[in-house]
Amino acid sequence: METVLMKAGEAAYEKAASLLLSGQVVGIPTETVYGLAADARDPEAVGRIFEAKGRPQDNPLIVHIARFDQLGEVAREVPEAALRLGEAFWPGPLTMILRRSELIPDAVTAGLDTVGIRMPSHPAAREIIARSCPLAAPSANTSGKPSPTSATHVYDDMKGRVPLIVDGGRCRVGVESTVVDMTGGTPRVLRPGAITEEMIAAVLGDATTDQATRVGLAEGEKPKSPGMKYRHYAPKAPVILYEGAPDDTFAAVRRDYTPDDGIICFDEYKAQYRALGFRRVWSLGPSWDHAGHSRRVFSVLRHFDATNAGRILAQCPREYGAGEGTVNRLRKSAGFQCVACTEKMYIGVTGMSGAGKSLFCALLAEKRDDVLALDADQVYHELLDDPAGGLTAAILRAFPEADDHGAVDRAVLGRIIFNDGQKRAALNAMTHGAVLEKMKDIAAKSDRHYILLDVPLLFESGFDRACTMTVGLVTGRQSARKRIVARDSITEERASQRLGSQPTAAFYRRRCDLTVENTGSLDDLREAAAAFSAKYMPE
Ligand code: TXA
Ligand code: MG
Numbered sequence: 001m002e003t004v005l006m007k008a009g010e011a012a013y014e015k016a017a018s019l020l021l022s023g024q025v026v027g028i029p030t031e032t033v034y035g036l037a038a039d040a041r042d043p044e045a046v047g048r049i050f051e052a053k054g055r056p057q058d059n060p061l062i063v064h065i066a067r068f069d070q071l072g073e074v075a076r077e078v079p080e081a082a083l084r085l086g087e088a089f090w091p092g093p094l095t096m097i098l099r100r101s102e103l104i105p106d107a108v109t110a111g112l113d114t115v116g117i118r119m120p121s122h123p124a125a126r127e128i129i130a131r132s133c134p135l136a137a138p139s140a141n142t143s144g145k146p147s148p149t150s151a152t153h154v155y156d157d158m159k160g161r162v163p164l165i166v167d168g169g170r171c172r173v174g175v176e177s178t179v180v181d182m183t184g185g186t187p188r189v190l191r192p193g194a195i196t197e198e199m200i201a202a203v204l205g206d207a208t209t210d211q212a213t214r215v216g217l218a219e220g221e222k223p224k225s226p227g228m229k230y231r232h233y234a235p236k237a238p239v240i241l242y243e244g245a246p247d248d249t250f251a252a253v254r255r256d257y258t259p260d261d262g263i264i265c266f267d268e269y270k271a272q273y274r275a276l277g278f279r280r281v282w283s284l285g286p287s288w289d290h291a292g293h294s295r296r297v298f299s300v301l302r303h304f305d306a307t308n309a310g311r312i313l314a315q316c317p318r319e320y321g322a323g324e325g326t327v328n329r330l331r332k333s334a335g336f337q338c339v340a341c342t343e344k345m346y347i348g349v350t351g352m353s354g355a356g357k358s359l360f361c362a363l364l365a366e367k368r369d370d371v372l373a374l375d376a377d378q379v380y381h382e383l384l385d386d387p388a389g390g391l392t393a394a395i396l397r398a399f400p401e402a403d404d405h406g407a408v409d410r411a412v413l414g415r416i417i418f419n420d421g422q423k424r425a426a427l428n429a430m431t432h433g434a435v436l437e438k439m440k441d442i443a444a445k446s447d448r449h450y451i452l453l454d455v456p457l458l459f460e461s462g463f464d465r466a467c468t469m470t471v472g473l474v475t476g477r478q479s480a481r482k483r484i485v486a487r488d489s490i491t492e493e494r495a496s497q498r499l500g501s502q503p504t505a506a507f508y509r510r511r512c513d514l515t516v517e518n519t520g521s522l523d524d525l526r527e528a529a530a531a532f533s534a535k536y537m538p539e
Contacts, residue, residue, distance in 0.1 A: 031170025
């Protein structure tokens with residue numbers, strides 16, 4: 001069979017629709033990964049998908065629709081909660097498991113009474129469905145390989161097996177849709193993706209994630225989703241996954257590397273590996289950038305198949321919030337062979353000034369003897385106040401004008417760096433290293449497992465790279481201003497100025513694994529802290 005590649009557009013949509021309506025299989029772009037589509041109502045057409053992919057017959061397919069009224073065609077019952085979730089996240093990277101209608105044959109669901117349904121947002125996918133019918137489509141890779149995020153990936157796997165591949169560019173999301181089971185009580189995430197458990201819970205009040213997505217199936221455990229039991233996303237070379245704070249996984253990979261290996265790392269470490277002479281080094285992006293990791297992970301895994309890497313050593317992103325999807329795929333590609341690199345849990349707490357970082361830390365540490373809260377500003381001042389300490393000596397060497405009989409005159413130091421970016425950077429380089437070292441030293445000597453690092457400039461200082469989780473406190477401008485005025489006894493105007501020179505809520509939402517909204521009510525924050533520690537800090 002000849003395989004034609006066509007750019008997305010009128011001609012491609014028409015050609016795809018007519019092939020699909022005549023029972024053929026077509027490679028189509030979606031915002032998550034490319035799919036291998038066929039008429040979901042036609043068992044023979046669906047059979048051709050399994051053939052082209054080499055997919056086990058007992059692994060069911062997702063049905064793709066383009067309009068809400070098609071939901072009633074493919075599902076027998078649509079609970080209220082499913083409608084609300086659809087309204088919130090469709091079109092988009094979310095698949096809901098619902099009871100199937102008679103329209104959907106056994107070939108799609110592998111005989112299950114339920115069916116996965118998704119409304120993709122990619123314009124090409126929507127056009128092709130609109131011009132044909134509901135489409136059954138798994139990811140367009142050969143079974144077991146990393147999913148395809150470009151038309152070239154699909155061509156590499158499906159050349160000669162399908163008549164047409166529609167090229168809609170690189171996939172924006174990069175990992176497959178979140179699969180959530182809506183047939184039981186609490187919505188249960190069976191496969192994590194860009195729509196996170198937190199986002200689902202924000203709409204429906206509650207959601208959980210199946211444990212098998214994190215640790216793999218237990219011996220003899222029956223999978224809730226057939227896809228859980230197969231080896232997935234595996235390049236030719238075995239993957240070893242290093243989990244923990246980025247600085248620690250960096251060091252562990254450096255320790256274990258041999259010249260046969262390839263490396264998956266973060267931007268912050270790429271130059272360092274290269275400088276060590278390490279070869280085949282690919283980056284997922286900055287260590288905080290979950291969306292970037294998700295977009296790149298499959299193409300990075302695929303790159304190694306074109307090299308002679310013996311093993312792939314990978315720095316694992318943090319697994320919370322939007323990181324869950326990528327981490328789940330990497331763990332599967334490693335067959336759940338993971339190396340733990342950070343013993344304790346280091347939670348970096350940052351956020352807008354006046355959003356209640358320190359209060360949140362205090363609430364998390366309250367009544368617990370396994371939590372230690374460390375305030376970066378306080379550690380810094382303690383270091384400065386120690387005339388015999390290394391930091392004091394270093395600062396006085398660099399800024400002799402601030403020498404007040406062997407102690408640092410903070411007011412003078414403040415004036416020196418206020419208008420001089422270069423001097424400020426030099427001071428920061430000295431203090432950040434010393435403060436982080438001191439905090440890690442205190443943490444290491446403590447018997448507590450959860451270490452909260454209360455750091456206003458978490459990312460600017462690079463402390464985020466020592467954390468296994470980052471949390472950002474955000475709040476409305478107005479309530480931040482009120483809190484600052486009350487706390488620091490300054491005018492509203494000064495408080496506004498200070499806020500104006502700082503990152504906004506959007507910065508923290510993008511950078512942090514998780515964000516906590518401070519509504520301004522202490523009761524609400526107390527409740528948020530209780531929910532947070534129940535979920536992320538088990539005793
Ligand atoms: O983003 C996506 O979802 C992509 C694009 C093409 O839309 N599709 C995709 O399909 O990832 P596939 O077949 O590679 O993965 C479908 C997953 C499998 O893990 C399967 O076991 C699960 O969904 N699944 C499908 N139907 C199910 C059902 N009725 N109950 C439980 N799990 C189901
Ligand atoms: Mg797949």
